[in-house]
Amino acid sequence: MCFIGGxxxxxxxxxxxxxxxxxxxxxxxxxYWLGLFVSRHPVFFLTVPAVLTxxxxxxxxxxxxxxxxxxxxxxxxxxxxxxxxxxxxxxxPIDQSKHKLYSDLHTPGRYGRLILLARSGGNxxxxxxxxxxxxxxxxxxxVNYKGFNYTFAHLCVLRHRDKRCLLDxxxxxxEDIGHALLSNSTFHKVPxxxxxxTLKDGRVSFIGHQxxxxxxxxxxxxxxxxxxxxxxxxxxxxxxxxxxxxxxxxRWENEFCALVNRLSTAEAPHATDQLHVQSLTSFSLWRDFxxxxxxxxxxxxxxxxxxxxxATISSSMRDCLRGKPFLGLLGxxxxxxxxxxxxxxxxxxxxxxxxxxxxxxxxxxxxxxxGALVQLCCGPAxxxxx
Numbered sequence: 001m002c003f004i005g006g007x008x009x010x011x012x013x014x015x016x017x018x019x020x021x022x023x024x025x026x027x028x029x030x031x032y033w034l035g036l037f038v039s040r041h042p043v044f045f046l047t048v049p050a051v052l053t054x055x056x057x058x059x060x061x062x063x064x065x066x067x068x069x070x071x072x073x074x075x076x077x078x079x080x081x082x083x084x085x086x087x088x089x090x091x092x093p094i095d096q097s098k099h100k101l102y103s104d105l106h107t108p109g110r111y112g113r114l115i116l117l118a119r120s121g122g123n124x125x126x127x128x129x130x131x132x133x134x135x136x137x138x139x140x141x142x143v144n145y146k147g148f149n150y151t152f153a154h155l156c157v158l159r160h161r162d163k164r165c166l167l168d169x170x171x172x173x174x175e176d177i178g179h180a181l182l183s184n185s186t187f188h189k190v191p192x193x194x195x196x197x198t199l200k201d202g203r204v205s206f207i208g209h210q211x212x213x214x215x216x217x218x219x220x221x222x223x224x225x226x227x228x229x230x231x232x233x234x235x236x237x238x239x240x241x242x243x244x245x246x247x248x249x250x251r252w253e254n255e256f257c258a259l260v261n262r263l264s265t266a267e268a269p270h271a272t273d274q275l276h277v278q279s280l281t282s283f284s285l286w287r288d289f290x291x292x293x294x295x296x297x298x299x300x301x302x303x304x305x306x307x308x309x310x311a312t313i314s315s316s317m318r319d320c321l322r323g324k325p326f327l328g329l330l331g332x333x334x335x336x337x338x339x340x341x342x343x344x345x346x347x348x349x350x351x352x353x354x355x356x357x358x359x360x361x362x363x364x365x366x367x368x369x370x371g372a373l374v375q376l377c378c379g380p381a382x383x384x385x386x
Contacts, residue, residue: 049337049341052341053337053340053341055344056340056341056342056343056344056345056348057340057341057343057344058344059344059347059348109237109238109239109282110155110236110237110238110239110246110249110250110253110282111234111235111236111237111281111282112138112234112235112237112252112253112256112257112279112280112281112282113232113233113234113235113279113280113281114134114135114138114232114233114234114235114260114277114278114279115230115231115232115277115278115279115280116131116134116230116231116232116233116275116276116277116278117229117230117275117276117277117278118229118230118274118275118276119273119274119275119276120274121229122274123227123228123229124211124228124229124230124231125177125192125225125227125228127274127275128174128177128178128181129178129181130274130275131174131231131275132174132175132178134263134275134277135171135174135233137259137263138152138233138235138256138259139151139152139153141252141255141256141259142255143248143251143252143255145244145247145248145251150248150252152165152235152237152252153165155237155238155245155248155249155252156235156236156237156238157236157237157238158238166236167233167235168207168210168233168234169197169199169203169205169207169210170207170210170211170231170233171233172199172200173190173192173197173199173207174231176190176200177190191224192207192224192225193222193223193224193225194207194208194211194214194216194223194225195207195208195223196208209232210231210232210233211225211228211230211231212228212229212230212231212232213227213228213229213230214227214228214229215227215228235256237249237252237253250283253281253282253283256279256281257279257281260277260278260279261279263275263277264276264277264278307332308329308332311328311329311331311332312325312328312329314328315327315328315329316328
């Protein structure tokens with residue numbers, strides 16, 4: 001049959017109304033039988049969700065372990081950055097490329113970075129003795145593992161040419177400056193150019209990433225350094241080895257942070273009272289990332305209290321018979337239980353949780369509010385209408 005003009009439009013409207021009626025009756029019948037089934041088996045629907053929540057909640061507690069690899073946490077599995085970093089690690093290893101260039105293509109595995117800043121606008125080159133004193137304390141730092149003391153010499157990245165620990169060339173420059181100061185000379189006796197400088201053995205080294213706040217001497221053709229505000233020294237640890245070695249390196253990083261903290265909080269006068277000391281390690285970014293969850297505890301608790309308050313107020317009425325504040329509280333509790341269950345399923349399916357997911361439960365609670373208000377508005381009729 002063909003419909004022309006207005007008759008076709010009216011027929012299409014009739015078909016849509018019929019379809020809506022069929023869907024409405026089907027949903028009405030299915031929800032009716034579902035409600036009837038739930039009312040006839042109250043024990044089952046009270047106990048099974050509680051048991052499932054306990055099972056999945058215990059899964060959350062048993063499987064919750066912090067992920068130490070920040071890249072796994074924040075980058076997708078198909079991320080091109082992972083491929084690029086893996087390629088950079090394989091083609092430009094630190095112990096081979098460091099003497100020629102400083103590359104930020106990839107982040108080293110385990111390391112401790114010491115940042116020394118001269119206080120009161122001083123010149124860090126004039127404080128070579130204090131810098132070397134701090135450097136010596138880092139080299140003598142040891143960690144105990146199964147009765148053996150490990151120092152930086154046991155864990156460092158080795159150079160290929162002499163199998164000695166790989167250190168920044170700025171350390172050699174400061175040692176030369178220290179010898180000049182001991183012989184009653186000034187640091188100007190040791191020529192330091194920037195960003196490339198020539199060492200005693202004739203090698204040209206790039207120190208652009210190791211000196212900060214640099215100013216040059218007047219009328220200097222090769223950019224001789226007259227003043228430098230800060231210096232940073234990086235201590236690279238081997239990261240290609242057994243799991244035990246990585247655990248020892250992690251302990252060394254923790255002791256390194258503790259040492260820097262002691263130096264930065266020591267009261268004057270002390271050996272480094274003219275230096276401001278800071279540290280950076282391979283897990284600093286990971287620690288700061290996970291610290292966001294700890295810092296958000298107060299905000300999460302305040303948000304939960306506000307949600308409970310809003311649920312109570314929105315479910316209350318002047319008429320005590322029609323007001324159902326406990327329905328709002330029960331709805332919030334239901335959402336919390338559902339979130340715990342969902343978290344358990346998330347961990348069972350090998351999901352990775354990070355602090356950016358803390359807001360999801362509140363989105364779920366916000367989605368619940370309109371439904372709760374509809375239930376209240378469509379609840380039992382007023383007593384006066386009965």
